[in-house]
Amino acid sequence: MATPTSSTPGLVLTEITKTYPGVRALDSVSVTVERGRVHAILGENGAGKSTLVGIAAGSVVPDSGTIGLAGEQVARIQPREAREKGLAIVYQTPALAPSLSVVDSVLLLLPESRRPKRRGAAAWLSAHFESLGLTIDPNAQVGSLSLREAHLIEIAAALASEPSVLVLDEPTEALGNDETRWLFERIDELLAKNVGIVYITHRIPEVVEIASDLTVLRDGKVVGRGKVADFSEDQIVELIVGRSLETTFPDKSSSEPGVQPALEVVDATGPGFRSVSFTVAPGRIVGLAGVEGNGQRELLRALSGKGPMAGTVRVNGTPLARRSAKAGSQLGIAYLPGDRIGEAMFGKMSVRENIVAPSIDLAMPAGFLDRPREYRLTREAIAGLAVKTPTLETPVTSLSGGSQQKVLLARARLGDPKVLLVEDPTQGVDAGARVEIYAFLRRMAESGVAVVVLSTDAVELEGLCDSVLVFSRGRVMVTLDGDQVTERAITGTAVLSQREHESAPVVSAVPSGARRSWWRGEGQAGVLVGLILVLGAVTTLVAPAFLNPLNISQTLATAGTLVVVGLAQLLVVMTGGIDLSIGSVVALAGVITSFFAHGSIVLFVAGVALSIVAGLVVGVVNGLLATRLNIPPVIATLVTSIAVLGLAQVLRPQPSETATDEIMTLIGTTVAGVPLILVAAILIAVVLWLIIGRTRLGRGLRAAGSDPVKANRMGVSVRAMRMFASVAAGGLAAVAGFALYTTTGIGDANTGQTLTLTSVTAIVIAGASIFGGSGSAIAVAAAGLLLETITSALTFLSLSLSWQYWVQGAFVLVAAVIPLVARFVRTRRLIAPPTAPPSGAVAEAAP
Template sequence: MTQPALVLSGITKTYPGVRALSDVTVAVARGKVHAILGENGAGKSTLVGIAAGSVVPDSGTIGLAGEEFTRIQPRVARERGLAIVYQVPALAPSLSVVDAVLLLLPESKRPARRGAAAWLTAHFERLGLEIDPNATVGALTLREAHLIEIAAALASHPDVLVLDEPTEALGPEETRWLFARIQELLARDVAIVYITHRIPEVVEIAEELTVLRDGKVVGRGKVSDFDEDKIVELIVGRSLETTFPEKASVAAGAEPVLEVLELSGAGFSNLSFSVLPGQIIGFAGVEGNGQREALRAIGGRGATSGRVLVGGRESSVRSYRAATRAGVAFLPGDRLGEAMFGKMSVRENAVSPSLDNVMPTGFVDRPREYRKTREAIAGLSVKTPTLETPVASLSGGNQQKVLLARARLSEPKVLLVEDPTQGVDAGARVEIYAFLRGLAESGVAVVVLSTDAVELEGLCDRVLVFSRGEVMGNLSGDEVNERSITGTAVRSTATGSVTAVSAVPRRRRSGGMLRGELQAGVLVALTIVLATATTFVSSAFLTPLNLSQLLAAAAVIILVGLAQLLVVMTGGIDLSVGSVVALSAVVLSFFGQGGPAYFALGVLLALTAGLVVGLVNGLLVTRLSIPPVIATLVTSIAVVGTAQVLRPMPGGSASADIMTAIGTTIGGVPLVLAVALGIAVLTWFVVQRTRLGRGLRAAGSDPVKANRMGVDVSRMRLFATIAAGVLAAVAGLVLYSRTGIGDANTAQALTLTSVTAIVIAGASIFGGSGSALAVAAAGLLLQVITNSLSYLGLSLSWQYWLQGAFVLFAAVLPLIARRRRPAAEH
């Protein structure tokens, strides 16, 4: 018999207090689709995470490409032919699409970066996708991100493809497109692991299945040997009627709870409908035809004209706050991204929109909060250890139940729900359907948007089918069935390959590299304007001596800015930068009176000192998990103390020969500035044009996704802190070339200056982005500001005012850009 493509044997994985998997064995044959089924928390994602290398098992083996592993790294799994598409796409938000795809590809299948954009464009075209390779991942919709990750997996020509809930964010057309790709892979003898909650999909495309419950295998075999009811019974551990709650009859003469009259907005127009007491209305259509924008507009997120009446009274829905005051509650499909506070508790999430109710006096009333939370989740069977458990640690179904409980607590008149059961298991779905039907029967107008036609059929009394922004079908009664819903949507829109899946509907979005270059250009222009204005006031500003001193001082700021940039890019911060500069200068001061060889030894020791400090910072952060701000604060204090022990008082004057050598100028430009700019260009190249640079940006953008992409996050952070320490030591050399002495108390302000430089340069303080060229331009601008003050007759306090103004400008500019971005781009 042919050897299985993937064998997971005896896999056990335990988390604190939870056994996620217990002695699980799964063998996936070549040329077949093997479905892994189970409720949320059953262990499915943990199992495939172990196969892909993002999760380390406690015991068991992974058999892949004829080799056996007790654990495997993501990049090794990819090189051995395994590709995975995660339920939440593993794409670092700050990367461009092309850089993200390159990280996902195995080394042997990765094209050269120079032609990667053209290669990816051609690959997308072959698949029928219209996505700009230079778009930023963070600007994509969840649907677009899924399609990109699927495309990246296909580009790797895998032997094993793992699909974790691949259709949850896709519409019917994209799902058919995906199934066509799966058939092509099966024809090439590729093994496919398919995880889904959608049992009809399993019946349609899978040949074999394995069912997990509570981390154990409770069933396996050929799909043809099971009917849907039997599969559901295996999943939930009991016989379960998969039917929906009975639909309510509407009383004659009932007045509408919600009326929408000729509502228009970005992506839709002329929407009119009403919801009677007891009714649930559904929004359907091929994804991207305006139904999502329409639902959000009713919730206060984008209407431009028309009327909305709630309980017979006209209500403003021009803003989220106005809609909420009118009694409209909106629950987005992206629960953690848009609706919930992941690190906050179940209690805090449940009461968050009802603070006037749970805190009537304005002060925390914890017993009242607990009582209200229990009332809200009553009947929803929320599985949580305590009400203080962070909501992000719950399964998708339980998160959705908490969100529904929150809506119930706010006592809405209208409830708008986007994808109510996305990522929710079979058992939880039935409970959510019953909850929504009960809410409707209590008099709340319920409007549901779903990409699942079966769900709309079973749950809704009427379904509006959208096409090209307008309602093309208004189905009711017996017309509300899967065939009619899907048929209306398909007949009203283009069919065939997936088209117009564009990450840039209105205009091309530049990647991070181009934005950094533009930012650098703006800063250089500001520098020139300021220098010109200063020259008009005092021509002495342009004297060779002043310019030489200015440029040498700018070199120091550029180097410390680059040091800070590398650390911040990986999601940290380095408070020891200034201290390392001072220590480097102090070390050099002991070698300034000797010859060139002796001074070269001092340079080597200074660089070594910076490297050691960076290594210590990195180990504290990566090995001991100490927050970067605390780790680097501790090392900063220790480094300053060391420098003060070495030089209690300023001293160690450099010889004239040494000062002349390290103060060399070329065409009036200090050599140290040329070195700093050369390092800036090299850093820019590494960050933007190498795998290392993509890894650094991915690690800071989203560590979990970066790990799934095959990035060693700890290694990236360690590299960044070491490089920062060395760059700070080089800055100490430049500082020593200007002062000629060692002073342990100097350079401390450079830590704050380094942060100022990267903020002005447009780098995100949360990690993942930044341009070395912009940092170099920012360093030059900051020094020109300082130098110009005396020539302009201004006091030193203006230095801080001007720096603060530039920091504020740099922080506000992206917010302005986002506000001006057309709604259609979101």
């Protein structure tokens, strides 16, 4: 392998070609990124930038070409290998699995050579954040963070890897001015260390400010390259869009004063903002500005009904009586959130379905499908927006960012809104689409709609808005109008307001532990143990024989089976699937074991080992069907369940004889009065708990189930994680089959079938997400004990069969609802209105 030197280019992509069905994303593209320089890669959405970055990072495999990194040329590279060779990447959509903690996510992102031990990782990460001016709780759950916080965490992780090449894909889209300045300072520090920077952005002023070199892509080909200093901003834009842009922003409103406001907001107060009042007349566009985190975003969401708020809101003179998104929509308020994919769109649905979704009554006036009417309404809605889509049935997620935003704008227009609230209208949108979106917003205003735009781009606010409200500390510091709306005034007012009140850290602190997923872990296990004790105490008062040693021993032994099947299901569910073959594997393992239960102990042990091997083989088959043939795990395991059950019934058409006394004595062994099988089950749960929470394998399992795309970008092999889960689940199900055999000593193909449903019940009441990404093995063990305690207690309470079902269902419901209630209470506490600042701490809003 070649040894890189200080003069060796940081990254060399040579003749890269990548073709998707019907589309050539990249056509013989070559880029050389020198060390100690910022190389901007520019182009409209769909030009091939993200594909090129994915190839360099290893998440996309090229059809041809070579990747040069760390002095070595390869045809393809794996994400983990790219990180080890010194490449760090910050994606436009942060590659952080939502179900992981911040510290676990960062550990996955770091190369092996830079990764600290897990035990001290939280303290190490806190110190790293502090050195960067960030105050984020390392134990916070990623899914509870804002997009802005997630971006900063990924940037911090990239910096911690001490890269030789750093790729930044639209890094400032979710950042405010302060965070952008902070990032540019970090870039300067990296350049001083001879690090090569790849910078992808749609913001041309940023390119001019920090980049040395540029490469422009259009339709997958290089259409321009050179030194940034040799191009003007207009020339760069013309290269990107392939045409000259005579004007970027449409003419502003010429509406006369004195018109009745379309939107009136009086004394709006909520989490993050206080005493905000303003009006928007029909035909005008009002912008919300300020340093990120000063309440403007919270206000916009509250006006849409997405957040709590006190105060008065009127639309065309009619007050908004109820604070909800539905009530706002009925009154004529349309809201377009900044997080298009995560919050605004139905990702797997078509363009047509996304556009007509909020106007379903209009599309189906009689309540029945009217496809021609849907098509007509959809075409009317997107008219003039130049949505680039092959057909109206194309999944909306396959469109570019600009076309996705146009789909949302078309949806809003179809609903005939009176007020349009738009958050970051051009985030992730290319230069050409920006012009079209600006023109559309102005046409909406001219049609009589009151438009409110929140943007972190002061240039955008200057060119688009008739008035701008500048926020600081949750209040409107200044209202700029007419000729006062300039980039200098917007930025200056925001920055000076911050300095006047002492600027806060880049990210406001998150209360330690406030965002941890506590009730999906050991806290839930404590709740379940408490329910067990309560149920045991009540049953003992009614029927003291419940504490009979024989009953306790039988209950604990049977609980061992439930614990193990729950753990088997947990692994598969954690990776995003459900295993319907568990009950059949339990039956097969018991049947195989029974054939060896009438000889020597050595032969019996060999039979148990053979049954576990059979379970592992079933797991391999399940894994191959799911990962190689891409059959959904539910379908794959349903097929294998039927086949395995059939095999068990062929082997044992009738139940076997009871095992020999010697073997029954062996399998009935206890430890301090506790059946050995339960002790083994608890040990397995502890081992899995350590693996899931404390190892790279556990982080990979959770990441794969939480978000496969992000997991892949983090360097996790989703296919390998799902295969491991399937095989381990098969093995554990076989262990559960042996555990069940220890309670009966009989091999019966018809036993164990109900355990599939029981395993799902166990993980649900243990607080694990059935959608994948989370779960605690300790909580699952407690759930298994609770389920068997319920069954045993109901027998002693002499309840009829119907009452047994009712009581058992009630306990399961309580156990499942408790985490939901806890999360609701915690959420309400987090969004409680802030304490009013001291008198005089914040200047009054300008009239």
